[in-house]
Amino acid sequence: MKQQEEVGEHQATEWVNTHGDALYAFAVTRIKDKELSKDLVQETFIAAWKGFKQFRGEASVKSWLFSILKNKIADHFRRQKWSATEIGDYNDQDPFFDAHEHWAKTTSPKTWEDGADTLLENQEFYKVLDYCQGKLNTIQRAVFSLKYVEEMGTDMITDELNLSQANYWVIMHRAKLQLRACMESNWFITR
Amino acid sequence: MFVKIMITCKKATEYILKSEDGDLTNSQKRSLWFHLIICRMCKRFDRQNTLLNAALNKKVGASSKLSDDDKNKMIRSMVEEKND
Numbered sequence: 001m002k003q004q005e006e007v008g009e010h011q012a013t014e015w016v017n018t019h020g021d022a023l024y025a026f027a028v029t030r031i032k033d034k035e036l037s038k039d040l041v042q043e044t045f046i047a048a049w050k051g052f053k054q055f056r057g058e059a060s061v062k063s064w065l066f067s068i069l070k071n072k073i074a075d076h077f078r079r080q081k082w083s084a085t086e087i088g089d090y091n092d093q094d095p096f097f098d099a100h101e102h103w104a105k106t107t108s109p110k111t112w113e114d115g116a117d118t119l120l121e122n123q124e125f126y127k128v129l130d131y132c133q134g135k136l137n138t139i140q141r142a143v144f145s146l147k148y149v150e151e152m153g154t155d156m157i158t159d160e161l162n163l164s165q166a167n168y169w170v171i172m173h174r175a176k177l178q179l180r181a182c183m184e185s186n187w188f189i190t191r
Numbered sequence: 192m193f194v195k196i197m198i199t200c201k202k203a204t205e206y207i208l209k210s211e212d213g214d215l216t217n218s219q220k221r222s223l224w225f226h227l228i229i230c231r232m233c234k235r236f237d238r239q240n241t242l243l244n245a246a247l248n249k250k251v252g253a254s255s256k257l258s259d260d261d262k263n264k265m266i267r268s269m270v271e272e273k274n275d
Binding site: 008009012013015016017020021024025028029034037038041042045046049050096097100101102103108109110111112119120125126129130144147148153154169172173176177179180183184 | 199200201202204205208209212214232233235236238239240242243245246247248249250254255256257261262264265266268269270272
């Protein structure tokens with residue numbers, strides 16, 4: 001009995017050490033919440049562990065774990081009701097435009113001096129970009145990481161996050177306006 | 192006819208983003224094209240957005256890793272589950 005337990009622990013350790021980080025990175029990219037991502041990965045391991053008898057080894061352990069995690073993430077987004085404040089509404093009065101929907105004076109785009117070629121090699125620039133992305137809300141950050149890290153198209157993103165196309169564009173529009181303004185005041189203007 | 196082609200800056204910036212997906216109708220494309228000729232601010236937004244896209248595409252996301260504590264917790268929870 002004791003021996004069996006040790007074999008079990010050895011197996012569990014191997015699974016977690018081999019696949020834990022990859023599963024966690026996959027979850028964090030989508031959910032943008034570290035604690036919740038850890039919980040889902042833990043649930044994934046437990047579900048896989050309990051269902052090990054059903055696992056016939058047709059797929060690799062890795063793809064089996066990922067398919068469980070993907071289901072858990074999809075469940076999460078199906079349950080999640082994005083609040084109106086997180087998504088925003090196209091008709092909301094926002095700080096970027098005036099009552100006629102033209103650029104408000106203070107927040108209108110200023111000239112950016114730095115040339116793109118040198119900028120994209122500058123590590124400091126990416127730190128500021130990180131900082132500004134960090135200021136976006138959860139759903140905006142989730143959309144960004146699926147688009148720019150996972151390189152998903154709009155249809156896949158709306159599927160994964162359970163969003164309508166209209167909501168997606170409101171989120172993307174607002175996020176880009178915020179990111180642009182943040183980069184301008186923290187990088188381009190201060191220099 | 193002329194009035195119809197005029198769009199606001201809010202609309203123009205939305206069209207700029209949608210055009211990345213090739214999602215604009217022909218009349219939307221015409222409206223945007225016309226707006227960008229007359230609006231310096233939106234022209235700037237367009238250029239700056241292109242630059243930000245390049246940076247976002249190039250940026251390598253710091254890959255998230257679990258701590259040893261997290262991993263041990265997971266292993267424990269699995270082993271305990273099996274013993275129930």
